[in-house]
Amino acid sequence: MDNKKLFVGNLPWGITNDSLRDLFASVGEVVEAMVITDRMSGRSKGFGFVTFATEEAAQAAIQQLNEKEVEGRKIIVNVARPKEERRPGGFRDDRRRSY
Secondary structure, X not given: OOOOEEEEEOOOOOOOHHHHHHXXXXXXXXXXXXEEEXXXXXXXXXXXXXXXXXXXXXXXXXHHHOOOEEOOEEOEEEEOOOOOXXXXXXXXXXXXXXX
């Protein structure tokens, strides 16, 4: 697992990739900062990911920025978990009914 990549939740709706990078750059070298957006509307989904150059910088970011208030919202910062594998189809197989 990559302990340099952090999940950042409860982001203010107006935050951009650049402002997210700036927020975390005070802690260490940011390799990538990405706010996740809705494909259709292009609006922020309220969370994103920040990748640091070192694990030490990532841990420092968790210590210093978790629950920090940003534009009136307390952000949540922790190590990102791998994305779960999803089946195609839009819903789980066990919900299908046979008539």
